[in-house]
Each structure stands twice: as C-alpha cells, then as structure tokens.
Amino acid sequence: MSSLPSLLSQRVQAVAGADPELRPATKPQFGHFQSNVALRLAKQEGAKPRDVAQRIVDALDLDDLCETPEIAGPGFINFRLRSDVLARTVSDQLADPKAGIAQTTEPKRIVIDYSSPNVAKQMHVGHLRSTIIGDCFRRVLSAQGHTVIAQNHIGDWGRQFGMLIEQINDEKLDLDTLDLPGAEALYRRANAHLNEDEAFAERARERVVKLQSGDPETKAQWQQLISISLAGFNRTYRRMNVLLSDKDVAGESTYNDMLAAVADDLESRGIAVHDSGALVVFVDGFDAPAIIRNSAGGYGYDATDLAAIRHRIDDLDADRIVYVTDARQANHFKLVFSIARRAGYLPDDVQVQHVGFGMVLGPGGTPIKTRDGGTVTLESLLDEAEEHASPQIALAAIKYADLSNSLQKDYVFDAERMTQTTGDTGPYLQYAHSRCAGILREAAARSLVSSDATTITVLDEPAEQELALWLTRFGEMVQVVADELTPHKLCTYLFELATKFSAFYEKCPVLKSDGDVRSSRLALVAATKQVLATGLDLLGIIAPDRM
The missing domain is CATH 3.30.1360.70 (Arginyl tRNA synthetase N-terminal domain)
Structure with a gap:
C-alpha cells in the first residue's frame, strides 16, 4: 500500500x-x-x-x-x-490492527543471526547491541508477513570446555547449585589453573578429546553447562523484552558434524588448498586466506560459518540471511560470503548481508570497562539505567539510544540523559503514548466518546492536517526499515510523530471542542496512540498507558 x-x-x-x-x-x-x-x-x-x-x-x-x-x-x-482523502486514509489506518503496515506480496524466509553469547559467561556490553538490533529486525520483518527464523549462534563448543569440566571434577562441584554468574566465576578459576599448571592443561586437552569423541559423562557435564547458561541468557532476554528463546538456539556445536564434509568438498573441487599444513581458501582482495582446517586438524570460525550457511540454505530454505555483529567482523563475513558464493553454497538469488554496529562507549568517549579494566556485564548496564527510572522506562531509554543512532556509529551510554522524558529519547515517546491514552480515558470517563469517534470527518486546522499526513506515512517508513535495515529512521519518524502530536494538542483543543470536530480530534488521538504503540513495539519498547 x-x-x-x-x-x-x-x-x-x-x-x-x-x-x-x-x-x-x-x-x-x-x-x-x-x-x-x-x-x-x-x-x-x-x-x-x-x-x-x-x-x-x-x-x-x-x-x-x-x-x-x-x-x-x-x-x-x-x-x-484533499482533507477528505487525508481523513479517510487515517480512519482506515485506525481500523487496521497493524496500523497501516503493508503486508508483503512476496513473503520470504529470513534468517537473522544475532545475540550469540558464550556458554559459561554472562552477556556483556558487546552483546547489548546485537541483541537489541536483531530483535528489532525480527519484529519489523515479521510484521510485514515474512517468516523470520532467529538463529542464536551461541559459543557452545571449543577447547575451553576441557578446562571447565576438569575444574568441575577437581572441585567436585555440584552443577545443580550453579547459576550463570557462578559458571563465569568457574571459568575464571579454570583459566587461571590452566595457566599455572601444565598437568592440568594436559588433562584439559585430553578432556576436549573425550568431549569430541562423545564420552557420555563429559558430554553430560557439557550439556549441563549449556543449560545453566541458557537459563541465565533467558532471564536477561525476558528482562530486555526480546523474543529470543531456547527454540532459536543454534550454537557452534550444531555444525560439528558438517565441518569435515565442508572441508572435503572444498578441497575436492580445488577451492581449498593446503598451505603450511593447513587447509585454506585464498580469495582475491583479501590479505589472508580463510582457514578451513588448521595444521592441528581443528576447525575454526571460517569453517563453522560456511557450514551454517549451507544449513540455512539447504535445511532452513532461507531467501535472505542477516548477520548482526560487531562492525569489526565485517572483513570476516565478506570473506565467508565470497567463498560461499564461489562454492555454490549461497545461490545468487539469496540476499546475505552483515549489519555491523559500532561500540558502546562510556561518558568519557572510551570503551566501557569495569574499574579494574574488566568487561561490563549487560545486567549491570540495565541496573545502572534503573537507578534513574523504572525498569520499563530504563529499558526504553537503552533501546532507543541504541536504535536511534546510525548502527555503524559508536554511541555514549549516558543513563541519566537517556532516561529523560524530554528530548529525543525513548521515555519521551512513551510519555507521548501515555498522554494519548490519558486523553482517551478522560473522554470515556466524561462520556465524550461517541460511536463514530474512530472516524475522522473534519480536518480544517493545519496542525490537524500535519499530524494526519504524518500518520499516513507510518507504513512507508516501516518498509524503508525492512528494506534498508535502518531502525534509526523509524526512531526519527516516531519522534517527529510525538512532536507533531504535541503541536496539534496545543493548537487544537480536543476535549473542549464539540460535535464532529471533537470526534475527529479524538480519532486523531487514537490513531496517534495506535501508531506510537505499534512503532514502539517494533523497537521492542513497551508503550505504557500511564507514566
């Protein structure tokens, strides 16, 4: 439309x-x-x-x-x-539960790879943006009628599990007593032990071999570490109001059985070659080759990501694949995509894109660190924002601050500024929605809402027309975000909507007007509330009726 x-x-x-x-x-x-x-x-x-x-x-x-x-x-x-055309368009939009979001005539299966925390480690500031941005893409594309398949590519495989399990055994630790922060503390102890004790390091290497060969006891402990981690991740996802759940998890271990086949296929076709004992793929324009299998026989990220692409095309029937990660991984994905195209794993008609994002910085404009120089957990950032506002408002502040900037740019995490209810902030948009809700509540309490208060018939004032015209552009803006993956444009649209609504409310009395004028203005308020609620939901932000 x-x-x-x-x-x-x-x-x-x-x-x-x-x-x-x-x-x-x-x-x-x-x-x-x-x-x-x-x-x-x-x-x-x-x-x-x-x-x-x-x-x-x-x-x-x-x-x-x-x-x-x-x-x-x-x-x-x-x-x-024509004012009647404008009025009819907004009235029709008000009657549409999706607030005028056009449903795609060509529904696609879209895979979005995002969040991707590591097992036995708490989510940190580096996962904040991937999780928020990926969730927004998921909501926008789903709202248009596409089938969106989220893939949470968690770090659930690798040598670190050897030291983790050996440390568990050394401490005779009951994993049933462990939560995710406890698992991270275990990781730190195991890593220190590994660096200090060569005998422990050797046992850790042997434990990795046992895990890879499917030893039942080792595999059960590994699975328990994953379960502990997922429980912790899910608590954070719920707190952040994101849609990820266990059914979206497809970690590195998912592709273990596919890696040898990828390596053999690439080698047999001359795409991969041996170099210094490793199996690699050289690609023009890149300084270093992709390492499919290292000289020790191990597989790394390049091989795993190629296997993931094959799986997403062959098994998930993806028409489009979106990766949401740190912008510094751009070269890695360009290399992998190039090889996947060359090998035929990625058909020409499948769109694949890496959406890189900038860093979250502290007030001084430097990367956020703890006082001792460590990594800041995502939970601690949420806690900091909640020192300035309620959980609902704090979350809106964080998400809007993240999404309202061009994704490739760094931005400063300033909880006090972000939680303000004035200016270009998430709480300001929440306030605009609650203001609309309050007007409609008062109208209902005073029995001022008639049966035709969902239809606009009068648009004589410029401020009415300006607001109505902006409301009609919502679906168009959602389409832009879906095509370009630019959520900051939706944020800008919603901020402009809230601003135009404020100007309308100041210049055009709603509850003090009469007859068709009052009914039309109440319908404009209802339409504004609907678009704000729908738009905020696409950003993963709750639209409160009271603040």
Whole structure:
C-alpha cells in the first residue's frame, strides 16, 4: 500500500518524466508539498520554468488526491492533499490492527543471526547491541508477513570446555547449585589453573578429546553447562523484552558434524588448498586466506560459518540471511560470503548481508570497562539505567539510544540523559503514548466518546492536517526499515510523530471542542496512540498507558 505522498510522487513523475522530489511545504498556505521539477526540466529544455510547470499541471489528473495544484514563484508547483482523502486514509489506518503496515506480496524466509553469547559467561556490553538490533529486525520483518527464523549462534563448543569440566571434577562441584554468574566465576578459576599448571592443561586437552569423541559423562557435564547458561541468557532476554528463546538456539556445536564434509568438498573441487599444513581458501582482495582446517586438524570460525550457511540454505530454505555483529567482523563475513558464493553454497538469488554496529562507549568517549579494566556485564548496564527510572522506562531509554543512532556509529551510554522524558529519547515517546491514552480515558470517563469517534470527518486546522499526513506515512517508513535495515529512521519518524502530536494538542483543543470536530480530534488521538504503540513495539519498547 503506497502512502499518499508516494502515490502523489508517482503520478507527477509519470507526467513530468522526472522525479518530482517532493518536499514538505515551508508554510501551510503553500499546501502540503512543493516540487521544483519544472525548474529542473526548464533548464534542460531551455524553456521558461512557469511554462513547463503549467504544462505539467495541465496534464496531471489528481482530482482523487489533491486540490488543483498551484504554480508559485519562478515555477514551483504546490500540492495540497484533499482533507477528505487525508481523513479517510487515517480512519482506515485506525481500523487496521497493524496500523497501516503493508503486508508483503512476496513473503520470504529470513534468517537473522544475532545475540550469540558464550556458554559459561554472562552477556556483556558487546552483546547489548546485537541483541537489541536483531530483535528489532525480527519484529519489523515479521510484521510485514515474512517468516523470520532467529538463529542464536551461541559459543557452545571449543577447547575451553576441557578446562571447565576438569575444574568441575577437581572441585567436585555440584552443577545443580550453579547459576550463570557462578559458571563465569568457574571459568575464571579454570583459566587461571590452566595457566599455572601444565598437568592440568594436559588433562584439559585430553578432556576436549573425550568431549569430541562423545564420552557420555563429559558430554553430560557439557550439556549441563549449556543449560545453566541458557537459563541465565533467558532471564536477561525476558528482562530486555526480546523474543529470543531456547527454540532459536543454534550454537557452534550444531555444525560439528558438517565441518569435515565442508572441508572435503572444498578441497575436492580445488577451492581449498593446503598451505603450511593447513587447509585454506585464498580469495582475491583479501590479505589472508580463510582457514578451513588448521595444521592441528581443528576447525575454526571460517569453517563453522560456511557450514551454517549451507544449513540455512539447504535445511532452513532461507531467501535472505542477516548477520548482526560487531562492525569489526565485517572483513570476516565478506570473506565467508565470497567463498560461499564461489562454492555454490549461497545461490545468487539469496540476499546475505552483515549489519555491523559500532561500540558502546562510556561518558568519557572510551570503551566501557569495569574499574579494574574488566568487561561490563549487560545486567549491570540495565541496573545502572534503573537507578534513574523504572525498569520499563530504563529499558526504553537503552533501546532507543541504541536504535536511534546510525548502527555503524559508536554511541555514549549516558543513563541519566537517556532516561529523560524530554528530548529525543525513548521515555519521551512513551510519555507521548501515555498522554494519548490519558486523553482517551478522560473522554470515556466524561462520556465524550461517541460511536463514530474512530472516524475522522473534519480536518480544517493545519496542525490537524500535519499530524494526519504524518500518520499516513507510518507504513512507508516501516518498509524503508525492512528494506534498508535502518531502525534509526523509524526512531526519527516516531519522534517527529510525538512532536507533531504535541503541536496539534496545543493548537487544537480536543476535549473542549464539540460535535464532529471533537470526534475527529479524538480519532486523531487514537490513531496517534495506535501508531506510537505499534512503532514502539517494533523497537521492542513497551508503550505504557500511564507514566
């Protein structure tokens, strides 16, 4: 479903033969939109701009959308949408539970790889952005009718499990008493033990072999460590209001049985070659090759990610794959994608993209660290924000601060600023929603809401029209975010909506008006509340009715 501005632009372009580059009018008396297309064409044709503008206006058929276009100044064309069309569009949107989000005509199966914490370690600041951003993508694409398959690629395999299990056995530790912070403390003790005791290190290496060969006791302890970790991850996911659950987990161990087949396939076809004892793939344009199998016979991230791509194409039938990780991994994914295309694991018609994100910085503009220089846990960041606001508001502050910036940029984690209910913040949008809810509650309590208060019939004031026009653009903005994976544009849209609603409320009395005017304005309030609630939900933010 095209928005009114998009539809208008298409009509003008069909006549003018060039993009009209519609811009919002600078003043209400100039209508809603203005185009300089006549000036641009006149320069190409060597004609008078007003003559070109008149030619375009005469050929346009916009009666079902606009009042008669006006030519202004040296040749600008001004467009004013019909108020009844605007009113009907917003009324139809209010009747739509999805608030005007167009459902895709070509539903796809989209895999999103995000969050990806490590077993026996608490989630830290580095997982904050991946989790929040991936969850937003999941919500937006699902809302359009796509089948979204989340893949939480947890770190559940590797040599570290040898030292962890040996430490458990040395301490005679009852794993039933362990939670995720306890597992992380165990990890630190095991690592220190490994560095100090060569005999322990040797036993840890032998334990890795036992795990890889499927020793029942070792495998049971490994599985228990995973279960402890997942319980901790899930508590954090619930606290963060993200959609991830156990069914989305597909850790590194998922691909163990596929790695030898990938290596054999690439080698047999001459794509991978032996170099210094390792099996590698050289790709033009990259300084170093991908290591499929190292000289010790072990498989690393390159092989695992290639196996994951095969699985996601062959078994999950993915039409599109999105990876949400630190921007510093961009080169790794470019290399893996290039090899996957070359090997035929990744068909040309499957879109694959790495969405890299910047770092979360402290108030001083440096990476966030604990006082002793350690990694800051994600839970501690949530705690810090909750020192300034309720959990619901603190979470909105964190998510909006993350998503409202261009993803590739670093941003400063400033809990006090982020939790303000004024300015461009998540709590400000929550406040706007609660304000709408409060107006509608008061109208209901005073029996001012009539049966037709969900229909807009009167849009005489410029502030009413400005708000209504912005509401009609919501679906268009969701489409942009889905196509470009740019959640900051949705944040900007919602902030502008809250700002326009505030201007409308100041200039256009709602509860003090009468008849159709009051019913229409209440419907505008309801439509604003609906779009704010839907938009905030796409960001993973709760829209409260009271604050």
